[in-house]
Amino acid sequence: MSDALLETRGLAHHFRLKDGRAVRAVDGVDLAVQAGEILGIVGESGCGKSTLGKTLIGVLRADDGTVIYDGAPIQNLKGPALRAVRSRLQYVYQDAGAALDPRWTIGRSLDEALVIHTKLSRxxxxxxxxxxxxxxxLHEDQLSLYPHEISGGQQRRVGLARVLALHPRVLILDEPTSGLDVSVQATILKLLVALWRQYGLTLLFISHDLAVVRSICTRVAVMYLGRIVETGSTADLFVNPRHPYTKSLLAAVPQPGGPRVIDQAWLEGEPPDPLDIPSGCRFRNRCPMAQRRCAAEDPALRALAPTQAAACHFA
Ligand SMILES: Nc1ncnc2c1ncn2[C@@H]1O[C@H](COP(=O)(O)OP(=O)(O)OP(=O)(O)O)[C@@H](O)[C@H]1O
Ligand SMILES: [Mg+2]
Known part of the structure; x- marks a missing residue:
């Protein structure tokens, strides 16, 4: 038995297109999240981070694999048992402002979440x-305002309040600081760390901002084409990345004072397409280390150091 608070084994979610093809957005994710950690989930746009978050909490159906929370599989739960687990696992949407109902005041948005998910009295x-x-x-006099009457940073705070009110144990934060200017980003990050401490939370921090991940996460999981290809403590992974994909990701992080790297031109080959995943290792057609074996054998995530694991035959 693992002592993880939240764990997935072979988790998959495939979007079906009208022509019958399957977008393998999440395609066999094995991940164990320990209580109290801040686990960063990083990877290029489209690698499946948001889909993984939504599949973890059951907003999207798992097509394969299991999600285990507190030692028990949660997929087949129903009724009150499902509601109890659901309230413990919360997902904060990538665009928290857009997730608020524009016709409702902040107060109503916050209250409504409690009406739906709890049996609390008025x-x-x-x-x-x-x-x-x-x-x-936030202040009580902001309860009567509408989403468009508050700033982007305040909207993020409302989004957080809405889920925190349900007293979750695990918060999945999807790009919690994207689209905010740098100073607001910094205050939101500080707030997240304060809330993590105050509420004893476990955080899954989805982001493609590696500098932010490095500054607040205790551990990192690197995602590529629907899979986790490397995990490690923040200290180990940033200093000694083992998977060639992680190495390229880190090589693209602008160094302080250095030139800004704008797009993903640093990676060779076609951008990844979850409609057409290569045989064997899914990174092989962009990998500088690829060999014949990589086309034939799909590498499993294997431990390489006490805190680190990578899915590569040659790492
Ligand atoms: N409703 C949908 N129908 C079909 N394909 C989808 C749908 N939602 C997402 N996808 C596809 O699934 C893949 C993973 O998408 P996802 O949004 O999970 O990526 P992401 O890592 O969160 O990207 P980003 O960093 O841009 O937010 C992408 O190829 C995306 O185009
Ligand atoms: Mg996303």
Missing amino acids: AERSARVRETLAAVG
């Missing part, structure tokens, strides 16, 4: 809303 809900509002640094 007075208890009101107390819970005020508690979480204070935790995210």
Whole structure:
């Protein structure tokens, strides 16, 4: 038995297109999340990070594999048991502002989440809303405002308050700082770390900003074409990446004072296409180390160092 709080084995979600083809967005993810960690999930746009987050909490159906929470598989839960687990696992959408109903005041948005997911009385809900509002640094007089009347940074805070009010154990944060200017990003990151401590949370931090991941995550999982290809403690992974994909990702991080790298021109070959995943190792057609074996054998994630594992025959 693993002592992970949240674990996936062979998890898959495939989007079916009208012509019958399958977009293998999440395609066999093995991941173990320990209680209390801040696990960064990184990878290029389209590699399946958001789909993984949504499949983990059941917004998207798992086509294959299992999700285990607190030692028990959760896919087949129903009724109250499912609701209980659902409230413990929360996903904060990539665009938290757009996820708020524009016709509802902030107060109503916060209250409604509690109406749907809890059996709290009106007075208890009101107390819970005020508690979480204070935790995210918003004021009670902002409860009567509409989403368009508050700033982008405040919208993120509301998005966080809405899920925190449900007293989750695991928060999946999808690009929590994207689209914010740098100073607001910094205050939101500081807030996330404060909330992580205050609520004893476990965080899955989805981001393609490697500098941010390095600054706040305790561990990192690197995703490529629907799979986790490397995991490691932040210290080990950034200093000694083992998978050739991780190496290329890190090579693209702008160094302080150095030139900015704008797009992904640093990676050779075709951009990855989840409609057409190569045989064997899915990274092989862009990999400088690829050999004949890589076309034939799909490498499994294997431990290479105490905190590190990589899915590469030659790592
Ligand atoms: N509803 C959908 N129907 C078909 N394909 C989809 C759908 N949603 C996502 N995809 C595809 O699944 C793959 C993974 O998408 P996903 O949004 O999970 O990536 P991501 O890693 O979160 O990217 P980003 O960094 O841009 O947010 C992409 O190829 C995407 O085009
Ligand atoms: Mg995404």
